[in-house]
Amino acid sequence: MSSTAGGGSTQTGATESPAARLGFKAGMVIQELGWDNDTDDGLRVSIEDTIDADMVDGGYGNVVDAVLLWWRKDDGDLVDGLVDALTDLVGGGAIWLLTPKVGRAGAVDPADVTEAAPIAGLSQTTTAAVSKDWAATRLVAPKTPA
Numbered sequence: 750m751s752s753t754a755g756g757g758s759t760q761t762g763a764t765e766s767p768a769a770r771l772g773f774k775a776g777m778v779i780q781e782l783g784w785d786n787d788t789d790d791g792l793r794v795s796i797e798d799t800i801d802a803d804m805v806d807g808g809y810g811n812v813v814d815a816v817l818l819w820w821r822k823d824d825g826d827l828v829d830g831l832v833d834a835l836t837d838l839v840g841g842g843a844i845w846l847l848t849p850k851v852g853r854a855g856a857v858d859p860a861d862v863t864e865a866a867p868i869a870g871l872s873q874t875t876t877a878a879v880s881k882d883w884a885a886t887r888l889v890a891p892k893t894p895a
Contacts, residue, residue, distance in 0.1 A: 767792050767879040768799035771845055771887075773815065775801045782807055782834055783819035787855070788847075789880040812839040819847045819883075821855030827862070831869035831888065844871065844888040853882055862886055 773779060773796055781793070781804040796817065797803055805813065816834045820827060834844045848857040866873045871888040879885045 766795050766799060767877075768796040770877045770879055771796070771815075771885065772843070773799045775799065777814040778802070778809075778812075779804045779815050779817055780806070780809055780813040780834075780837055781817045781819075783821075783824065783830070783847075785819065785821075787821075787849075788819050789883050792847075792880050792883070807833075809837060811837065813837045813842065814839060815842050816844045817847065818844055820857060821849060822857050823855060827857070827865040828868045831865060831871060835869070835871075835890070838890075840890075842889075843874075845877075846886045846888055847880070847883045848886070850882055850884050 777800045779796060779800055784793075784806075793804070804817065816838055818830065818834045820830055824830060831844065831846070838844065846862060848862070849855045851859075863873060866888050869888075870890055872891050873886060874889055875887045877885045877887070
């Protein structure tokens with residue numbers, strides 16, 4: 750995994766689709782929260798093509814395999830947003846937190862994500878390059894003994 754300052758990009762995984770880098774596969778149910786007119790339509794199309802279905806919204810009412818949460822600095826309390834994103838998530842599923850990259854309007858300080866995740870009961874596991882303007886952070890609930 751590599752990262753670059755200033756929103757640069759790397760060629761790692763350039764032939765792999767953004768949705769594949771997020772671990773999405775055909776047949777998965779992906780819930781999308783926080784959509785707005787600034788979200789990356791190319792990424793959204795890549796995900797829907799990969800899962801071979803439309804993403805579902807917050808009113809879905811059934812379990813989902815993963816949550817795609819678009820979040821901007823002014824969207825409110827990140828802990829509350831993460832807790833809400835857990836509502837329909839199946840055990841073992843992940844929340845992909847998408848935030849504007851540093852230097853872009855609405856950018857979220859990475860320290861805010863690092864602080865909010867454990868309060869919401871989540872662990873930050875990885876980041877993925879998926880969009881020119883958005884950074885993706887994978888958050889999962891720690892495994893609990895059965």
